[in-house]
Amino acid sequence: MTKCESASERNPVAVKRKLIEVSIPLDAINKQSAREKSIRHGHPSTLHLWWARRPLATARAVLFAQLVDDPSVREDEFLAEAREKGYEDPEGWVGHRIKQERERLFDLITRMVDWDNLGDEALFDAVRAEIMKSTNGNPPAILDPFAGGGTIPLEAQRLGLEAHASDLNPVAVLINKALIEIPPKFAGGEPVFPGATGTRTDWPKATGLAEDLRRYGEWMRDAAQKRIGHLYPKAKLPGGGEATVIAWIWARTVTCPNPACGIEMPLVRSWWLGKKKGKEAYVVPRVVDRRIEYEIGHDPKLAPEKDNDGSVGRTGAKCVACGTAVPLNYIREQGRSVGLGRALMATVAEGNRSRIYLEPTVEMVTAAEVSEPDELPSGSLPSNPRDFKTPNYGMFTFASLFTNRQLTALTTFSDLVAEARARVVADARSAGLPSGLRLEQGGDEAEAYADAVATYLSFPISRMANKLSAICSWDSSPKMESVRGLFARQAIPMAWDYAEANPFAGSGGDFAEDVAWVERVLDRLPSGEPAEAVNADAAARSYSGVLISTDPPYYDNIGYSDLSDFFYVWLRRSLRTIHPDLLGTMLVPKSEELVANPYRHGGPDGAKEFFESGFEHVFAHARETATDDYPITVYYAFKQSETDDRGEASTGWETILGSMVRAGWTVTATWPVRSELGNRMIASGTNALASSVVLALRPRPADAPVTDRRGFIAAMKRELGPALRELQQGGIAPVDLPQSAIGPGMAVFSRYAKVIESDGSEMTVRSALTRINEVLDELLTEQEGDFDPATRFAIAWYRSNGYDAGAFGDAENLARARATAVSAMERGGILSARAGKVQLYRPVDLPDDYDVTTDQHTSAWEALQHTIRIQETKGIPAAGAFLHEASRRSDGAVDLDLVKELAYLLFQVAEKNGWTKDAISFNGIATSWSELLDSGRTAAPVSTAATLDFDALDE
Template sequence: MRLRKKMSRSMNDFLPKEKSGIKALNGRFIESPNFPFSKISEASRVEKGPGRPPHWEMVFWWTRKPLISARAIIAGSLLPENTDPEQFLSSIGIRSKGTAHRNKPDYNFEGVKLLDPFAGFGSIPLEAMRLGISATAVELLPTAYVFLKAILEYPSKYGSKLVKDVEKWGNWVTEKLREDPLIKELYDEDVAVYIGTWEVKCPNCGKWTPLVGNWWLARVKGKEGYERLAWMEPKKNGDEIAIKVVDLNKELGNEALKKAKVEENKVVVKEKEYRVPESTIEARRELGTCLHCNQPIMQIDPETGRHYTETKNLPEEVKNRLESYVKFALKLYNKSTNYEEVNNLPNWAKEVPARLRLLVKVKRVKSDLKFEPCTEKDQEKLELARQELENLLKQKDPDIPTEGISLYSVRYLFPILYGMTEWYKLFNSRQLLTLVKLVKLIREAGKQIEQEKVREGLNKEEAFKYAEAVATYLSVILCKYIDYDSIVNYWNASLIRAPTMAVRGISMQWNFCDTSPFIQITGSFLQNINNSKDGLLYLISAFGNKYSRGLVLLDDATILNKLSSKEKSSLIVTDPPYYDDVPYAELSDFYYVWLKRALSDVNGMRLVPRFLSEAFFESFENGWVEISTQWEKYALSEVSLNPPRLGFGAKPEDGVQHFQNLLNASFVTMASKLEDYGLLVTYYAHTDPNAWKALLKAGWEAANLRVTNAFPLTTESAQSVVKRGKLSMDTSIVVVWRKGCEGSIEASELYVEMVEKASERARELLDLGIIGRDLIIGTLAAALATATRYREIRVMGKIDTSTLVDKYVYPATYLGLTKAFARKADLKESVKTPEGMFYLIVKSTVAGAKKKILESTDARIFSIGTSLDLNNALRDLRLLKAEEKASGAKVAKAKVLRLLEPTSKEGSKLAEFLEVRGVGATDPRVRCSVDALHLLEYWAVRYSREEFRRKLDELKAKSPLHVEDALSMVRIMARVLPSEDIEKELCNRIVEYLEPAAPRESKLFDKEEK
């Protein structure tokens, strides 16, 4: 067995100190083309599937970078550039056995300081600490700050005793809740989940009808066929709609289901056909359907109460008043939950025309789930909870989160449109009452833990801090439960329930899950205790016995005023907000309003500071003032592209400028906190051209940093990308920055230099077997590194970043790439025309795929880099075709574009292809070099060598530039395309025909050719 050598490296081992006077800095491994980012991506992919880190299951957060990628980036930033790639991979944990992030790294960089100013869920500082580094994690938002405390500080400080106490006190809270007399009445002991939805009073027939988005209860397919099929069916029962459960496993047996065929809502088993009901709500069209009268539920005039299904001939005055009936009904319901004395109903309404309805209860039976229709008794439990809740609201109980949701966030918080304007309205009465009781129990647990630790001998301060840690985990457990216990989560027929945060925002749902806290099922309070226990065990094991320190700060990345002005870091690695990221401040208030209550105390009818008070209260001379919501306090400070935050009338360009100003400030501040020899490494998960410009404006223009390398990291396998034929450039791009851009250069001179450096880097990458997205980003990095060495780039004066990127960086990148392809084919001249470059690069970088698909963003970047008119390529030249998602030929509407290329080597098929492309086979029309290429490929199959060469000479005389470019493409593609690409064979045939004829040819070959 080979022993791994333990490495303890400090910065002194390989980096010169500034005081030594040495200006030349050693390169790092992450700056080398040999850095094995492709293999790191493959290892990272596992973390998005079955190899997820256990602490990720403690609570949901939007952006969580794979741990092994963070570990690789940190170690690669500290090791010398001549590090052996294979030894590096093994030393960070990417080995033949085990999930990479679970394997302990061999490196120990004691003495190094790392800063992450946008720490999020803590992947980067966690891996820094695992490598023996002192890590400082900064977050602006209190919610993230609390989560970071639980991930970084407490496990390393308290160790394994935390696991026992979190489990002990989590069970104490659960049992105390179970003993509550009212809670006993609200939950059946054997029910895990109640599935419910909204009912509205039909404006046509006046009867109550449920609005159900999906009637499926179970639709699970295994290797041998379907394993579970069940759904709900509505049945008229007088003025009510009853629910019937159709469970085919129970009805037909498990074996019969294996041969079932399911197409959308049709199920066929043993020649018997079943129909799953259609949805009765189409939220996007604002259309409901009544199950009694089958009439559409559409628009209402709130002033008169009149319902309209046709609005064409209505007066404008009436049209302007119309509103979706469903939205209007739900708004009235949500107004009624304010429990005010004032009657909120319009004069024409006798009652609130909406209510919550329970449909089916789900029971856990061993390893299976049993579905039963809900009864009137089940519905009465909601009413019982409502009565108690009404009392608490009238008493202004401070544990009910009555804080307002940010009303401008309708793009991400759709329930606002239905009147859910305060956070407590995202829960039904039973859910809300249960959560309030859990808050009170967690608060009490914190006090008892403190008292217990004092009795055990800890001083008051130590006991308080330890109680704070345990209470924090109990609050995190509560947050996970909240995510699975609202009226805006949904039942998933795969039997993996979808939490509230399952999408990029919080959306309206029409089959919500009311989850029991007591049953061992995903998301329940009891199950979440186990998740936290497993997560804690993983985190404690990760830190091990290594010396490492984790410091979590609640601070603003644009100023970092909680760090000493003299304190600098050897390494800054961070994941700054992206060009169009989610609004974290507004969305994570979903957690914040509950964390604040669970970790604070109560004095009378108001919250007062207790644990982590800096997260929930502001300190003033006269005391503490509660921070109501994150969006009110921090939204304008959060680096985010969100124009509505700026107020009514804010334009998109105002939002862009605000985002840019904050991003600039954060990069300037990071540069000021970086040692002169240090590296700044940023993730950036957006490759839109404007997003790239924003990043360069911040790092290069504002902070005077230069790019030394960039490469993509993805969680999707390269094989999967090729199989689908998508380039998938929209992925995390890692950019490496250093201090020290200086001097100026003329843009024309820089362009020549960038082309040469890009070509040189592309050849290195091609020799390493790098293709596709990785090749493009790697080549782009060389161009950026060249450009950002200079402080100023001039063309009759200094040019801005947008001009630099569009006019010089992208074109230099793609020209360098085509030159590298030409060198690969031993050609002195490369492809020169925009159409030829575009076609060659797409063919070569999405090599091996049957269809070459470009997302619209990728197509834009390609077209900018090759100077191709994308609209012309679609509409006139027909180089591309808009796929299903597109409508028409305009790029703005084309979400996905497919490259038009030969799919057969048969002459008749190639002739058809020329017609599709608009070239023609009998009387060809050559408009560009790609037309010439496809025509030559057809001729090579259709004619003999002599006839081919004669036609080639004629075409040369008519279109010399197009033909010259086409022949360059032929020679390059014959060398670089994979063997399975049909066009490689066609190009090889042309190359064969271009060579001098052999002295003798067999009669058989001549005959076959003719």
């Protein structure tokens, strides 16, 4: 841009770029997303289990940045401002104001994504005002057509937007209804349970509904206790007295194939019950009269060790009586033909802030001998050996995943939902509400309110089922000693020994506890604008009048429909008269589910074709009604790369990019969003992988041009350079830079109708991604020319040797080529030269008394190395003060932008060479750069500059 040229003069028809297409405070967003994993009470994810939810913080930030203008669209305004004030450098003023406004928006996002600030209405009023300003007071309605766990629609509603959610899966639709549709309908209403209001007069949001959920949930628990409480007797303690049983620990059994033995041998993964120091407990099996008896051991010296812990593993089992090795094939055949048996190994009772482990008794075994209920949930487990292991052992139906006692408990609670609903209707009418229409018919009076309460009452049953199945195991770790939930991952595994929870024990699997979890979520929901959640196929529904932000299925990662049947069979039993249209099928619909399931589509090739064509159809359909006003956003889980005969790639990633481009979309940005912190990703060796990538896309014009490979690469080199600088200045961490740079690279590739290779073929997405990475490497290398001679030498030497020693002759030749000398750099404190060897100083080896204000020739290399040393030993404030002093010297200030640029470049070098510790240091500086500058300004006074200092004007 020339000094007098405005944005409108350069491109009068340019589309207004949104913040997400330029820069976002990725580190702040990712830190809060990672933090969310440790937040449980009141977090919407605890309402009902769903797989691979996006963090709320990420969705909130993405929606905001999708709608809010990037400050660069205000160039004309800032230019006029500079001219009015008579600045000699109007271009510098424009750049300063854009940076200043971006930082203001970044601060808003940083505060907005913090979980602790969700109740700050003043903050969210400011957030909503910013959205209204960028949308001319008329923000678009937001739609997630793959709504899943409801994160995106919920955050749209929190931001004051009209939210629409749809999903093919009825369980997902129910979750979304509970999060965004039902709460606004009954917001501000008082509870109807007799006496529940007490002296309270204010019931904001859905707090009245939450109170009724708690009250009617208590009634259900008490009613269930009266009906089936006898099935869960208290345990008699050895010294007298009784204690509530938390769980019973069972072992599956199979007849030993050794004819000379033939006992019912236990199949046990681990004998351990509790590993808390000083309170160790474990099961000791003993053979008595050709049967196994179980005792409890406490002596740590006799405790199971790794080589003798349990009796079954990945390859087979071992009989505890005769030592016969039993292959898994035999166990599977026995399970399928006659079924596996079971034996009680231990009873876990509640002690005084501890667990009491008791040996099995006849009374406890007898209490579990319950007849199968008359009405069981129907449905067979899918033929999917990757994710469902129990059919291998004869457990083919959903009902077979539970003991008869568990089935009795779950059916009892399911039946009580209808009885509780009838009570809500009567109590609501007594409170003065007319009957009205049902919830599914759009009602909002007594009948509809009762439907709403019943819907929430069914969710604790789902939560309970997750810990009340015969696939749940016992967690013996010192901090837990509790029942594990079934879905530790997105699969139903086989459990050899299992823990049967007591639904009345006040621990994991307890109904009242699960009601409390649901109530806490409902109590905190925003309950803002009315919203809609519907059952719809993304390929068939309308996209008119809405803006898409969506988290679609991730290729073949998760079979949502198969997994969700586990909950659906119980939800349908409780709610089929309340949501008859939604829960009309026996199981969740599967044939249209957009997942690359090789077990459903004739193998990997058929699954890939189904997913690719289906995904392309969805986004081509969405393209038909898309506008240029806003980009859409799409999340994609970035998966480990696979290697094939064409090299290394990520099939799902390439497939989704290719489908979007073919469907008529241009990729304008890609942002790696994580629920793990960056340094952890580096340390684990997976720094190139993000939890997921958010893509921003705009419609590609119908008359988009065609170009060749040379034209594509030339355009990339022109545009990726400025984009790279923008990413670095925007605070993107080096670890995230390669994934973020895909956005501007794909923006070039996808703006063309096609790119023609030199052999006349059409360039593939895989080839385009390779070219983007090559150009990125070139651009980062070209940045070396910006640095001073000493720094250029140090970069080249580091690339070859790291911080290890190398030959003096090689170093001197390298130095001369960069117009410096080894002796000069030795005097400057960059390296040591002894005995014919040259070695760069590590940050930790640099002197603590270094004074940057007296060093006449501080290179960018020195400044970065000392910043690392100070940050890692004294913290960010001290490192920030150092940078501040370096930048304020009157006799040759250090260019801080170059110091930051150097951190990015060296991260790339360290990462490629596998120097993990170095990579963490460089990433840490770049990631905390804004904080370093802020703390530096606070720590040191601002000196007078001879020229206009835009940063100083901010202070």
